[in-house]
Amino acid sequence: MQKNIVLVPFGHIDSSIINHLSQELDFAFQIPVKFKETQVVPRVAFNLHRNQYRANIFLEVLANLNLSDRALGLTDVDLYNNRHDYVFGATDPQRKVALVSIIRLNPGFYKMLEDIKTYYSRITKEAIYELGFLFNLSKCPQEDCVMHPVANIVDLDLKSERFCGNCSIKLKEFLGRE
Ligand SMILES: [Zn+2]
Numbered sequence: 001m002q003k004n005i006v007l008v009p010f011g012h013i014d015s016s017i018i019n020h021l022s023q024e025l026d027f028a029f030q031i032p033v034k035f036k037e038t039q040v041v042p043r044v045a046f047n048l049h050r051n052q053y054r055a056n057i058f059l060e061v062l063a064n065l066n067l068s069d070r071a072l073g074l075t076d077v078d079l080y081n082n083r084h085d086y087v088f089g090a091t092d093p094q095r096k097v098a099l100v101s102i103i104r105l106n107p108g109f110y111k112m113l114e115d116i117k118t119y120y121s122r123i124t125k126e127a128i129y130e131l132g133f134l135f136n137l138s139k140c141p142q143e144d145c146v147m148h149p150v151a152n153i154v155d156l157d158l159k160s161e162r163f164c165g166n167c168s169i170k171l172k173e174f175l176g177r178e
Pocket residue numbers: 140141142145146147148163164165166167168
């Protein structure tokens with residue numbers, strides 16, 4: 001069951017981002033990464049007053065695709081939920097869907113110089129973090145672990161792209177049972 005990860009772009013996402021991320025996810029989870037055709041950004045998710053999109057709607061769209069794999073949606077629109085002014089991503093472990101917005105991961109968003117290495121690293125960390133919940137992992141207290149929750153971009157830059165020892169063992173055990 002759900003042996004693969006499938007990447008689902010909402011709107012245009014640069015193919016170099018998708019290719020880089022698929023390699024990183026393959027490496028992190030040791031399972032194949034597949035691709036689904038580009039989906040339309042759900043207009044119903046747009047909040048005119050906030051000029052942002054509700055993350056939950058994207059998760060619903062992903063769940064309704066009824067993919068037999070774990071799905072990771074990618075979008076470049078700004079996301080929020082009921083509890084936060086903005087979110088880098090979202091996840092629904094029960095329905096095996098996760099989501100990342102790349103807009104706030106781009107150094108350009110903060111008026112910083114273009115920096116592909118930092119940009120891609122942030123996307124990798126956020127994607128592994130959100131997907132981790134679909135593999136039975138949870139928030140990790142280890143500050144450098146990729147499953148450590150972050151509140152802002154500074155914290156995201158501080159943690160690594162890798163699982164700590166405990167999370168690695170949990171993941172291996174889970175994948176072995178599947
Ligand atoms: Zn950990």
